[in-house]
Amino acid sequence: MNATVLAARLLTERPRPRGIAGWRHAHWLAVGTVCLGAFLGQLDASVIALVFPALGRHFGAGFAAVEWVALAYLLVLVALLAPIGWLSDLVGRKTMYIGGFAVFGLSSLCAGFAGGLWILVGCRAVQAVGAAMMQANSVALVARGVPEHAMRRALGIQAAAQGLGLAFGPTLGGLLVEHASWQWVFWVNVPIGVLGIVAGWYLLPRTRAERAAVVPGPRLPLGKAHRFDFPGMLLITGATTALLLALSTASGLPLPGWLVAVLLVASAVQTLALVRQEQRAARPILAPGLVNTPGVRSGLVVALIGYLLLFCPLVLGPVLLTGAGVSTAGAGLVITLLPAAFAVAATVGGGLLPRGWSDVTRCRSGAVMAGAGLLLFALLPVSAGVSAVPLLVAGYGLGLLLPANNALVMRAIPAACSAVGGGMVNMARSLGTALGMALSVLGVHLAGAASGGRTVLLVLAGVAAAAVLLTRPGRPARPARPAGPAGPAGPARS
Template identity: 75%
Template sequence: MNAASTLTARLLTERARPHGISGWRHAHWLAVGTVCLGAFLGQLTASITALVYPALQRHFGTGFAAVEWVALAYLLVLVALLAPVGRLSDLVGRKTVYIGGFAVFGLASLAAGFAGGLGTLVACRAVQAVGSAMMQANSVALVARGVPEHAMRRALGIQAAAQGLGLALGPSLGGLLVEHASWRWVFWINVPVALVGILAGWFLLPRTRRPDAAGPVPPPRRAVRTDRTDPDGGRFDLAGLLLLAGSTTALLLALSAASGLPLPGWVVAALLLATVLLGLGLVRQERRATRPILAPGLVNTPGVRPGLAVSLIGYLLLFCPLVLGPVLLAEAGLPTGQAGLVITVLPAAFAVAATVGGALLPRGWSDVARCRFGASLTGAGLLGCVLLPVAGAPALALAFPLLVAGGGLGLLLPANNALVMRAIPAECSAVGGGMVNMARSLGTALGTALPVLGVHLAGPVPGGRAVLLALAAVAGLAVALSRPVRRR
């Protein structure tokens, strides 16, 4: 065996935690904390980059339509890779892939800060998305399979709170870095967090793969197998990956073009047609593939399909106000500092509700009841944003409906994640977690693109209110999709 093979074998061999840590009865909370680092880092990146768009336009001398791809390139790669990386994690080991994600993300962030051109920066963001996919495809699975059954909902709520903290901290931190340092520090700030994540993952995450690579470490709780596919057999579904990447890219390009990107109308129509055709081709391919990246056997498991839809809706409802809010508040004449504080209320309320909100609800409530209540609160908050006269209203009054909406999302998403992960068999948990995160990423991408489309078509205030009204209706759809699973 040569030196390269030896090094590869050592890197792919998961190390057990130190005995003093693994023997502690609360060690699973250390693993949850490590997963929260990745959740925090991913959402911090999602919210902090929007603050650098004006600085990037000035530095590179380009327009907003080009700078927008700093975010879209990241989201496209993330959506395309979450499911296949989840399947790779089932084969290699979730701990190995998760730690590797921190390394890739940190190196790409370092390179992004040194980027000399917009094309280089976009390429670095795409590599960042590879590292983020390696973390996100394993985060839910590491939590769901690493904690006792009775603690899973609380652990998923803590993870969601870490995401909310990253979202809430991003705007204020990004503004400070751009104002007092440089836009480059928006990317360099990720490097120390990634280093801490590598060390924490190495020492605090439990091993998910046997040392001899004979198979995964059995989960701590019994699971019923409902998947009809062999998780280790067959070829990698390259055709499915290309169809998924092509369909999502065509959709986002069409939305971007309709929102002001200078492309001819026939190109937009062609992109929409390509979205439909590639989507139909993806459905057909996934039904025929030996090892499909979207795993129809899992999607068709009772409770998984509506749960994935609710995950997408939840992040659509979360990111639309974050993008749309500053536009509406600026039109109302609210100072930038006050507008930033008002917008921060939404992710902050999401983080708090995800952590402690469930404990305030009746203990006898099921996860389905929590989902319905959370979605109803979110819809009510968004409807309040539509009905509230923004002009002349005090900041506290403007923040209240966002507080209600954020709190509702903090109740909805952890309970929905628990429902989905309980329905997925243990041996396919990383693939299932990847699909959950892929749904989140699609919701994030749509939540970023749709407000720009509404404002471009109807103007800031009328278009913004129309988008918020549509979001309130979508929250009602989440209520309808949240229903008990009838086990077969």
């Protein structure tokens, strides 16, 4: 078998078994498979916060260096979400999604055997490649495979799966660190990855017809209209990396102090260059035409803010609680309440609200609740019992905010652009997560664990108020999907 034939077989998406494809509720099986990837990605994201101290002790490194185990992952994720979304249009979202489970599981296995901190950082970067292959396609798989009337519910279930992953992460991380070793924080991903490969193969509908499978060769559409915006990708990666390095250097990373100013200037210059690049690119990575659609730009900012509000407490909470005398496992259990409330609100929380509430009202109400919870967390005494209440309030508010905001953004984006739109939502989420971690470490470094943590939480309460003001109703954009390799409009049936 030559390489071309092998590539054709690997890149040809197989249809689901007839019994599954013909079932009228089959789209929920596809949503469940997407939720498995969402669960795995967020489990891995939240478990890291509990393993930072153990990694610091094991490798003899400071907090500012250890945080790059998380930041390297997030930077690669931000860089690759858009190009992988573009590549998925050529190869097929199902193929790319299943491949993501394989890369993620294998790199997780290697991460547990890392012999040095920067080797571990490298393994985490490869992990992010697998995560990008899943995340760049998750929202698009839901949007294309679920009927219009069920989209908000499906996106809510996906957000709930993310919340469950976040919820299990702190508890699992605390227990594994105390009773096993930090290596098991990564090895636990392997069996979930294997399950994801099997589920994706049988339960996801194909997104490209067999005859349209893409194989390497001169027929690959690489005309001007199909070229990916690699300069834009490099500028986004460079601007984000420079900003996070500046924050890490200010947080104690052993680099010269003058480098902070240089990195901030470099980030600003690359951001300005990115704006110009996107205005003249044939196929811009940020798609100004989509970003400028009413409701999309503000929705992406709100998505960034939402994950900033979610991840700052996940990093700060263990620091504040262990500083108050709570054990690592106990701190993990308390912090679990934040994402657990997020998951409950994203799944069934909307049922407790008045039926006539729009997604805009849900977003604003959720932002108000999240801000109130973070404000209480900053002002009340820190203990396992007292801190539980504000974490529950903040998590429930974010569980109302983020699914409704995602629905607003995806509803405002034409269906034919769902993969690009989903990639931009995931990019905003990753940037919010990275900034949340970096700002938390910076606050602790500058003002100490207790004072710095409370200051950051007070700032976050103000950021939540900004999310209330930024939430805008979008203009629905649902033109008929063009017939082509992905098939006609409506949920996939194969």
